[in-house]
Amino acid sequence: MPAVDNSERLRSTMLLVLLACLPGVLTLLWQHGWGMLFNLLLCAGSALASEGLLLKLQQRPVLPSLNDGSALVSATLLAAALPAYAPWWVPVIATVSAIGLGKQLYGGVGKNPFNPAMLGYAVVLLAFPLHMTQWPGAQLLDLGSSLQHVFAFSTGEQPDAWAQATLLDGLRNNRSLTLDELFSTHPGFGHFGGAGSETVNLAFLLGGLLLLQRKVFSWHAPVGLLASLFVISLLFWNGSGSDSNGSPLLHLFSGSTMLAAFFIATEPVSGPRSPPARLLFGIGMGLLIYLIRTWGNYPDGTAFAVLLMNLCVPALERWAERRQAVSS
Template sequence: MSATDTAPNERLRSALQWVLLACVPGVLVLLWLHGWGTLFNLLLSAGAALATEAALLKLQQRPLAVELGDGSALVSATLLALALPAYAPWWLPVVAAVSAIAFGKQLYGGIGKNPFNPAMLGYAVVLIAFPTYMTHWPAPQPLGLGDSLQAVFGNAVQPDAWSQATVLDTLRNNRSLTIDELFAGHPAFGSLAGRGSEWASLGFLLGGLLLIQRKIISWHAPVGMLASLLVISLLCWNGSGSDSHGSPLLHLLAGSTMLAAFFIITEPVSGPKSPLARLMFGVGVGVLVYLIRIWGKYPDGTAFAVLLMNLCVPALERWAERRQAVAP
């Protein structure tokens, strides 16, 4: 392989290494909150993703060293693991990672050819198939190693006081308590959004700003998503009563908003290439996330919002080209 052939692979590998580095602040917060549960998710998801990629590359008689070594499978597995509930049974991250790599990436020919975001495809598979496991997160009380192993690899049923509905799921199903009462008394609520998870969101925000500063990603998609989510949640905000949809700040810091804005919708293959199309892609994701959260069946909706906007990428690119062609 010539130097000109290896240069793009080196640039890709370097960019993906920066993405993993930028995840560190958010990962550290999640490790602080959930301890071994987050670590097991990362290890199981990464192991399943790399094994699946290696097996499928071997079946296709394609070079393992080049394609497995680019780091794309590891990045997809990491982002997927961070979106999954900590202390999920071991097979959940495995099924999600296998689905992400097999159906989200290798089915279309490998890196550079996938029309859908692999991590979100894997997430959507387990969300549809196993909704009960996907809508309950543990309270921010890390278990010891023995209890963690039993929770992940055994059949232990965790008590309701430890395993609880997420902030978004609680808000969506609330019919009697005001927002102030939820923040004052519900164990899932913290100061601004989810107890502890709001700090993880700030960690991913910090990492995302690093990626923009290093020019690993552009600002267009993250700004489009966060701005549209801010605007629509502000327009639909109906105060703090029992029928409230939550404040804009809650929606920005709850769920996977920051992880999605800086690490998921900026995936270069399944997203648009032109800046204007990227901006509108982010706007579409932000609007869909809010609509699904409030009126859809699932409490977060990030995966479905991203996958639906992946379908719109060709149309967005054509629209952006026409706008640029008529611009003075």
Template structure:
């Protein structure tokens, strides 16, 4: 059997991929074949980039390819990207995630930033038009292929997300938005409620398997709930949405259980992980509500990655005092 730097890593990555499966299936049901195309494109370019850069660095290729870390990065990217975007966008995102987010820092176990969020933030900043278009009626298989590999425009079939519709609402009450906006469901985004529930179930299973501690997910969801509760003014036209809406819309559960828990770029101390998650949850709400992007997960996580050394020092100082 091929050995890796940490023999436990392939098993851990396998469990993460398994826990992602319910959420990916829910996305496939909601968004159609575009999710599968994103998965294949992200996985292919992530593995190819990993192999090429390892070869250029004079390192053994196969052990790093089979440890599962590049594949997990690709899956998280595919789950976050809009479906049916042009093929080159997942290619750029996956290549940047591996090249800039991982290999530029020395490879697995050395990245300062969450690799998937590095790739996502790069394409979000570089191609905002493509990254903010989501399908209304899900296109068929052949039409989806044309959208991804052809030159078909997306404006005719794209619709704003629930978070985007809420942020730009100026006249409708929340009840009217839920009744009139095709993207609203029962408590959050139509369909995305089930996607978030599926990622929640996968994350709870990983917690039960003790793959990570509860601190970062609890902190992120707690920060998101606290700020949304403080800023929620009921159902008026200027409402920023209820805590329940924010929990089950966008990428909340994916961020809490699969992104904020990335061990290398996150804090080491338990209390620091709690603060890391809390800060990420607050930033996600702030960017969603008052920023230029409807879902600020990537920027929130990357900004909190910058704060990790300070959080670890603060936690260590508190332990010494105690």
């Protein structure tokens, strides 16, 4: 009976996480149309197929693991993080890597030391950097053009009218324009953050607050991430000149910040278990995201930030245990 109870609890938690993802996913569907839908279908199909095949090869029960919803959660997070209209094999490789290398390699759900979705994302980011930087602009593609972009074997750059640099790309590569000029002329800049990503971040913030209200996770990791990102971006905010690193508000509502804070940093298996360690885990993620965005080679550092902090989890847990022993 305890195993059944645990399985039911896991399934209900995963369903709640999927429900909380819904505002962000619907916003992405509204912004990117068929491209986001293809991402969802490719990631979900690849997740279920690869998990089922790997379980079968290990001679383990297939249906109970597929029914727990964890594979679909990883697929949804990957679909939200990957560029819409990426070639079909990018989400497939990312998802198979997430399930195979990030989850089943260590024995399945509950045993993974790394966040599966971000491990899959890191694999395709390192392997296919060109495709991972081709983000769609505001122009929606019809079904025929969408199928051409996703399923044709095209390796060239997308048309300028379709693909555009994101805010974080524009900010990182800017050499001469002030922030005010970037906001008024650069297609990747919106009102106070990234064009489109402002709304997406607000939507994932709404879903994250639902999970927080339902006590799916504690406040420590998301608050630590958002607070540290706010503080370090405030400390290094040097106005609106051409060498500006961006305001705290810009960093909070650009890229994948809210997705990282409420759906990535809170992953219970690869993260710490004690509240003080979770707080430090979130703080470390926020600092690394800013450092990679500002001085690293990648515009948004969420995947590398969480994987690096996953490596620190044993040290964080030992620190928390010593702290508790001293205080008691």
